[in-house]
Amino acid sequence: MCEEASLSAIAEAVGTPLHVYSRGELRARVRALDAAFAAYPHDLHYAIKANATLAVVREMRAEGAHADANSGGEIDVALRAGFRPDQIVFTGVGKTHEELVRAITLGLKAINAESPGEMERIDAIARAHGTCARVAVRVNPDVDAGSHPHISTGSRANKFGMTPAQAHAMVTSMATRDHLKVVGLHVHVGSQITSADPLRQGAAAIADLAMTLATEGVHLEHLDVGGGLGIPYQPDQAVLSADEYAAAVLPVVRPTGLRLILEPGRWITAPAGVLLTRVVDLKTQEEGRVFVIVDAGMTDLLRPALYGAWHGIEAVEPRDGAHIACDVVGPVCETSDTLGKERELPPVEVGDLLAVRDTGAYGAIMASNYNRRPMAAEVMVDGAGWRVVRRRQTVDDMLQWDV
Ligand SMILES: Cc1ncc(COP(=O)(O)O)c(C=O)c1O
DSSP states (O other), X not given: OBTTBOHHHHHHHHOSSEEEEEHHHXXXXXXHHHHHTTTSOEEEEEEGGGOOOHHHHHHHHHTTOEEEESSHHHHHHHHHXXXXXXXXXXXXXXOOHHXXXXXHHHTOSEEEEOSHHHHHHHHHHHHHTTOOEEEEEEBOOOOOOOSOGGGBOOSTTSSSSBXXXXXXXXXXXXXXXXXXXXXXXXXXXXXXXXXXXXXXXHHHHHHHXXXXXXXXXXXXXXXXXXXXXXXXXXXXXXXXXXXXXXXXXXXXXXXXXXXXXXXXXXHHHGGGEXXXXXXXXXXXXXXXXXXXXXXXXXXXXXXXXXXXXXXXXXXXXXXXXXXXXXXXXXXXXXXXXXEEEEEEXXXXXXTOEEXXXXXXXXXXXXXXXXXXXXXXXXXXEETTEEEEEEOOOOHHHHHTTOO
């Protein structure tokens, strides 16, 4: 079940592969994170990159969250979901001229600037348009996030942000420009972080710099500590609770007196989604190992192929009998198209429905048409009811750009 709706019935009606989200869980998680930080002035800017389906983003807005966009496309998602420009922060390591013009002329709450060169470009565009751009400076604190190297962003070896010393020099030299307003400092040290230290150290790097700047007469409006809070993909995986996260960050931010911005993505949406998939074939190897071949693959959920990520996989209606040792693999012509390696499942037959857990973040949004596979549909469950919020792509949809 998802809430009070039967996953089997939804899959029967809409087909598979299918992403299903729980509206109640999405809303409860935004509320829980907001409550954890209630003791201090803050704004949650939902990281649209985690799941940009409009219906999901609209739920975030309905719960009072604001938005964090990572591209021009995500700015448009945020606007269509109903966010005002002054509720959107814009991050991105390689913003194009067109994206910057759009962000500046819209008057976003903050453009998180990644380099001195980008600050100069923002200044020039703002001057040309006779306006003043609000910028926050992204600091790279050289912190090991302790997560997978592909989703660690806060070490000096990573492409993101500037050293605290560079950021300091830049803010000091640019604080008096007519067309730039330095409103904040930004940090994001990585994603799927499961211990307090990296998050605390990231926040401390920008809090320390803000206090130094204040003594020099540069007064900011906010500190943006990014996202990154991890979830337990494995049942026994130790993670931080929302309260422990707040307990790590608030004591370092509080002395600055500055408003806190958070950019959570995964923690809110991942556990609110499952990917439903049907078994299309079973192949038993001589040594008894079974390949359970399903109709969802790396085109519907890239994380296992991209990061070796682990997702729980369960039979929606488990059959009785001895469990089988298996690899759950997709239909795509790549060996990395494996959703789960060395798993145990109850006996399965062709046509059975499986649920891949915690796929509400970095799931549907990372889909591709590789092997010319149309993208899966998405459903939002609300109590006993549900509706399709993104229809299944057709072959015609997929081929319409070929000229
Ligand atoms: C700048 C920025 N903010 C927020 C996020 C959201 O991170 P998470 O989904 O781990 O909360 C990301 C993701 O990596 C990011 O790059």
